[in-house]
Amino acid sequence: xxxxxxxxxxxxxxxxxxxxxxxxxxxxxxxxxxxxxxxxxxxxxxxxxxxxxxxxxxxxxxxxxxxxxxxxxxxxxxxxxxxxxxxxxxxxxxxxxxxxxxxxxxxxxxxxxxxxxxxxxxxxxxxxxxxxxxxxxxxxxxxxxxxxxxxxxxxxxxxxxxxxxxxxxxxxxxxxxxxxxxxxxxxxxxxxxxxxxxxxxxxxxxxxxxxxxxxxxxxxxxxxxxxxxxxxxxxxxxxxxxxxxxxxxxxxxxxxxxxxxxxxxxxxxxxxxxxxxxxxxxxxxxxxxxxxxxxxxxxxxxxxxxxxxxxxxxxxxxxxxxxxxxxxxxxxxxxxxxxxxxxxxxxxxxxxxxxxxxxxxxxxxxxxxxxxxxxxxxxxxxxxxxxxxxxxxxxxxxxxxxxxx
Amino acid sequence: xxxxxxxxxxxxxxxxxxxxxxxxxxxxxxxxxxxxxxxxxxxxxxxxxxxxxxxxxxxxxxxxxxxxxxxxxxxxxxxxxxxxxxxxxxxxxxxxxxxxxxxxxxxxxxxxxxxxxxxxxxxxxxxxxxxxxxxxxxxxx
Numbered sequence: 001x002x003x004x005x006x007x008x009x010x011x012x013x014x015x016x017x018x019x020x021x022x023x024x025x026x027x028x029x030x031x032x033x034x035x036x037x038x039x040x041x042x043x044x045x046x047x048x049x050x051x052x053x054x055x056x057x058x059x060x061x062x063x064x065x066x067x068x069x070x071x072x073x074x075x076x077x078x079x080x081x082x083x084x085x086x087x088x089x090x091x092x093x094x095x096x097x098x099x100x101x102x103x104x105x106x107x108x109x110x111x112x113x114x115x116x117x118x119x120x121x122x123x124x125x126x127x128x129x130x131x132x133x134x135x136x137x138x139x140x141x142x143x144x145x146x147x148x149x150x151x152x153x154x155x156x157x158x159x160x161x162x163x164x165x166x167x168x169x170x171x172x173x174x175x176x177x178x179x180x181x182x183x184x185x186x187x188x189x190x191x192x193x194x195x196x197x198x199x200x201x202x203x204x205x206x207x208x209x210x211x212x213x214x215x216x217x218x219x220x221x222x223x224x225x226x227x228x229x230x231x232x233x234x235x236x237x238x239x240x241x242x243x244x245x246x247x248x249x250x251x252x253x254x255x256x257x258x259x260x261x262x263x264x265x266x267x268x269x270x271x272x273x274x275x276x277x278x279x280x281x282x283x284x285x286x287x288x289x290x291x292x293x294x295x296x297x298x299x300x301x302x303x304x305x306x307x308x309x310x311x312x313x314x315x316x317x318x319x320x321x322x323x324x325x326x327x328x329x330x331x332x333x334x335x336x337x338x339x340x341x342x343x344x345x346x347x348x349x350x351x352x353x354x355x356x357x358x359x360x361x362x363x364x365x366x367x368x369x370x371x372x373x374x375x376x377x378x379x380x381x382x383x384x385x386x387x388x389x390x391x392x393x394x395x396x397x398x399x400x401x402x403x404x405x
Numbered sequence: 406x407x408x409x410x411x412x413x414x415x416x417x418x419x420x421x422x423x424x425x426x427x428x429x430x431x432x433x434x435x436x437x438x439x440x441x442x443x444x445x446x447x448x449x450x451x452x453x454x455x456x457x458x459x460x461x462x463x464x465x466x467x468x469x470x471x472x473x474x475x476x477x478x479x480x481x482x483x484x485x486x487x488x489x490x491x492x493x494x495x496x497x498x499x500x501x502x503x504x505x506x507x508x509x510x511x512x513x514x515x516x517x518x519x520x521x522x523x524x525x526x527x528x529x530x531x532x533x534x535x536x537x538x539x540x541x542x543x544x545x546x
Contacts, residue, residue, distance in 0.1 A: 019425075341480075342458055342478050342479035342480065342482075344457045344458040344479040344481070344482065345458075345479045345480050345481050345482075347457075348429075348481055349429065352425055352426075352429075359457060360457050374459070374478070375457070403426075403429065403430070403433065404433065404480055
C-alpha cells in the first residue's frame with residue numbers, strides 16, 4: 001500500500017459508492033471527511049467517560065473535564081497561543097464571529113466608528129459585522145478585490161481611518177482559494193491602532209497557523225473543516241481583549257457568583273462558554289489535531305500543492321474553462337466555469353459520475369457580483385485526494401461539455 | 406389529453422431509458438423545446454425560489470384554462486420545467502389543483518436529482534399549484 005492508500009484507508013467514507021461510482025470527494029472546503037481515529041475518539045468518549053464537565057466530584061466528570069481541558073491546551077499549542085485561556089470553544093467559526101461581533105462591539109464600538117471587511121469573504125464574516133454596525137451606528141467599509149481575486153492592499157491602506165476599530169478578513173477565501181497577506185494586514189492595522197479578526201475556517205487545514213507570528217487579535221476556526229466533527233470550533237483571542245469584553249451568552253458555567261441582585265462572571269475562558277459544552281466533539285477535535293500532527297504539515301502542503309497544480313494544469317488544457325481566482329498564493333480550492341454551460345448543469349452530471357463538487361455562489365454573493373457571475377463550480381481538495389481522482393473530474397468536465405456544448 | 410394521461414405518457418417515455426445519461430439527454434432535448442417566456446417577463450415576480458439556477462415561470466389564463474411558459478439559465482432545469490408544462494399547461498385551475506404529482510417519482514426524477522435541484526422541482530410544482538389556486542379564486546368571483 002502506498003502512503004496515500006494507507007491514509008485513505010483511515011477515512012471510511014472514502015470507500016463508499018455514489019450513484020454506482022466510487023466517491024470522488026472534492027467538497028473539502030464545505031466540510032472535510034473524518035478519519036476513523038476521530039470517529040473512534042467520539043465513540044470511546046461516549047462509551048467510557050461521558051459526564052458533564054467542571055461540575056462533578058465524581059471520577060467520570062473529572063475524566064471528561066480533563067479530556068476537555070487537555071484539548072484546550074492542545075489547541076493553544078497547535079496555533080501557538082500564549083495561553084489555553086485564550087482558547088474559547090464555540091460551535092464553529094460563525095458562532096465565534098458572532099461572539100466577537102457582539103462582545104467586542106458592546107465594549108469598544110461607538111457611533112461613527114469604522115469597521116473594515118473584505119469583498120472576498122464568506123457571508124458569515126460579513127453579515128454579523130453588518131448587523132453589529134447597524135446596531136451601533138458604525139460604518140462598514142469593504143476592501144475591494146483585484147481581477148485575480150486578491151485583496152487590493154493599496155485600497156485597504158486608504159480605508160484605514162483614525163476611527164477604524166477592527167478589520168475582519170479571512171485567512172483563505174472559501175471561493176477563490178486566495179491566501180490573504182495576514183501579516184501585512186496586521187502590520188498596517190496595528191500601526192493604525194486597529195484590531196484584526198481573522199476568519200480561519202479555510203485557513204486551518206492547509207498549513208501551520210501561528211497566531212503570534214500572524215499577530216492577529218482574534219482567529220476563529222471550525223473543527224469540521226479540519227477533519228474534526230461538526231459542531232465544534234474555536235475562537236482564539238488575545239487575553240487583553242477577551243478580559244475587557246463582556247460575555248456573549250449567559251447561563252451555566254460562565255458565572256462565578258449569582259444572587260437575585262447581581263451576577264459576577266467566571267474567569268477566562270469560561271465566561272464565554274455558557275451552557276453544557278460539546279465535550280464529545282472537543283475530544284474528536286483533539287483526535288483530529290493529533291492526526292494532522294502525525295501526518296505533518298510538510299506532507300499535507302506538498303500533497304495539496306501537487307494536487308492544485310495538477311488540477312489547474314489539466315483544466316487549463318480544456319477549451320472554454322474560465323478560472324475565477326488565480327492568485328499565485330492559493331490554497332487547493334479551484335473555482336471555474338465552463339463557457340456557455342450553467343454550473344448547475346455541470347454539477348448535476350458530475351454528481352452522477354460520483355464526483356462531489358460544489359456549485360453556486362458559495363455564500364459569497366457580493367464576490368460573485370464583483371466577477372459579474374451567478375456562481376461557479378468549485379473543486380476543493382484535501383491531502384487524501386489523488387491525481388487519479390482529478391483525472392476523473394477532468395473526464396467528467398469533458399462529458400459535461402459533450403452533453404451541453 | 407387529461408393531466409393523468411399526459412403524466413402517464415411521460416412516465417412511459419422515460420421508462421425506455423435504462424441509462425441515466427440517456428434520461429438526461431432527453432431532458433436536455435426537452436429543455437430546448439420549451440415554450441420560452443419573453444425577456445420582459447423575466448422579472449423577479451416570476452422568479453422561483455429554491456433553485457440553484459434561475460427559473461422564471463409565467464402563466465396566462467384563457468377561456469378557463471391556464472397556459473404556462475418558463476425559462477431557466479440551466480438546461481436541465483429548463484427540461485424539467487418543460488416536463489411540468491407538458492403535463493399541467495392547458496388545464497383548468499381545478500384540474501391542476503387536484504392533480505397528483507407522483508409521476509415525478511415514477512420517472513425517477515426525484516431520486517436522480519440532487520437535493521437542491523429537488524427543491525427547485527418542488528418549488529416549481531408549488532408555484533404551478535399556486536397559480537391554479539389564484540385563478541380558481543378569480544374564476545369564482
